[in-house]
Amino acid sequence: MGVGGIAMRTLDRLSCLFRIRSDLAEIDPLWDEVESELRVWVPLTERTRSDFRLALTEAVANAILHAHGEDGRPLDVEVIIERGRLEARVHDSGPGFVLTESDVTRQSSTVESGRGLGLLQALAADVQYLRDAASNELSFALAVDWPSTRDLS
Amino acid sequence: MKVFSETRNGELWVKPVGALDAAGARVLREHADQLEDSTSSNIAVDLSDVPFVDSSGLGVLIALAKRAMRGAGQLRLVGAGEQPRRLVHLTQLDRFFQLEPEAPSTLP
Numbered sequence: 001m002g003v004g005g006i007a008m009r010t011l012d013r014l015s016c017l018f019r020i021r022s023d024l025a026e027i028d029p030l031w032d033e034v035e036s037e038l039r040v041w042v043p044l045t046e047r048t049r050s051d052f053r054l055a056l057t058e059a060v061a062n063a064i065l066h067a068h069g070e071d072g073r074p075l076d077v078e079v080i081i082e083r084g085r086l087e088a089r090v091h092d093s094g095p096g097f098v099l100t101e102s103d104v105t106r107q108s109s110t111v112e113s114g115r116g117l118g119l120l121q122a123l124a125a126d127v128q129y130l131r132d133a134a135s136n137e138l139s140f141a142l143a144v145d146w147p148s149t150r151d152l153s
Numbered sequence: 154m155k156v157f158s159e160t161r162n163g164e165l166w167v168k169p170v171g172a173l174d175a176a177g178a179r180v181l182r183e184h185a186d187q188l189e190d191s192t193s194s195n196i197a198v199d200l201s202d203v204p205f206v207d208s209s210g211l212g213v214l215i216a217l218a219k220r221a222m223r224g225a226g227q228l229r230l231v232g233a234g235e236q237p238r239r240l241v242h243l244t245q246l247d248r249f250f251q252l253e254p255e256a257p258s259t260l261p
Contacts, residue, residue, distance in 0.1 A: 024176040031172075050205075050236045057207045061175045110219060112212040115244060119208055122243055 014041055014081040020060075022068035022075045022092075027060050034079055041081055044144060052086055052142055055123045058116040059090045059138050067094025067136060087141040094136065156184040165193035167217070170202040173210030173237075182213045185220070194226025201232030206240050218250065229253055 016037050020026040031053055038044060044052070056077070063075055073093070080087040121127050124140035131137075154177035157168040165188065169181050196217055200206075206214075218228040231253045233241075241250055 024174070024179070027174050027176060028172045046235070047239075050239065053205060054207060054236070054240065057174055057205075061207065061209065065175065110215060110249070112215045112219075113209070115208040115211065119240075119243065 016079045018077045019074050021072045022064050023070050023072055024064055027057055048142060048144055051123045055120050055140055056088050058120045062116050063090050063092040067092035084143060085141050086144045089137050089139040092136050154180040156181055158188060160193050163193055164195040164197055166197045166199060168199040173203050173206040175209040178209040178213045185217060194221055194224030196221045197229045197231055199231050200237055204234060206237040211240060231255060
């Protein structure tokens with residue numbers, strides 16, 4: 001590339017790892033960091049950005065409330081940007097749970113809690129929960145539409 | 154999350170400022186609990202400075218609505234932006250919550 005040229009790089013896959021303490025107060029600052037990276041790398045619509053925030057918030061809150069507790073242990077959140085896909089993986093080392101189909105609208109309208117995973121499943125595709133002896137991973141993906149190359153000039 | 158409140162014309166106005174996620178919901182719930190002895194059965198929650206609500210935040214709003222209904226009052230959500238409105242729609246709580254566009258609160 002000569003001086004004044006334009007660098008074009010195919011964005012095949014970009015992974016960003018964020019480590020937070022297992023504390024509900026960490027979720028909002030985590031989103032600030034995730035959003036700042038997304039703004040650099042992905043031209044998302046406001047609706048997609050908002051849905052991703054809600055899905056990510058529910059996934060992280062679920063790990064803090066039901067896996068770790070607010071014990072301050074490290075909790076890793078990986079955001080993966082691929083062509084046509086925005087994925088998040090939340091890793092925890094708690095006792096785990098069984099992920100079942102949950103309909104966010106099936107519950108009574110006056111229930112005050114228990115909507116988190118149902119919302120996640122309503123917003124995202126490919127919601128998975130993987131468990132092994134050492135850790136658990138809750139992942140989800142949103143379909144997105146953006147150009148396959150990014151001008152790096 | 155900060156929460157302001159005032160009573161005006163017999164209605165309790167509550168104004169959270171910040172994200173109403175699990176941490177923010179906890180602050181709002183604690184603030185609401187301190188107002189349990191309020192004589193107002195009608196409650197208005199000004200959401201004009203709440204850019205984001207998750208399921209925990211929604212849970213606190215439902216709790217406030219129940220509190221209002223126990224006193225034969227009602228809960229109004231005023232000034233909600235696009236994301237809180239979408240959440241209410243996604244959870245099919247449109248008919249449960251009274252959403253109003255304007256936020257005539259005098260709170261900061």
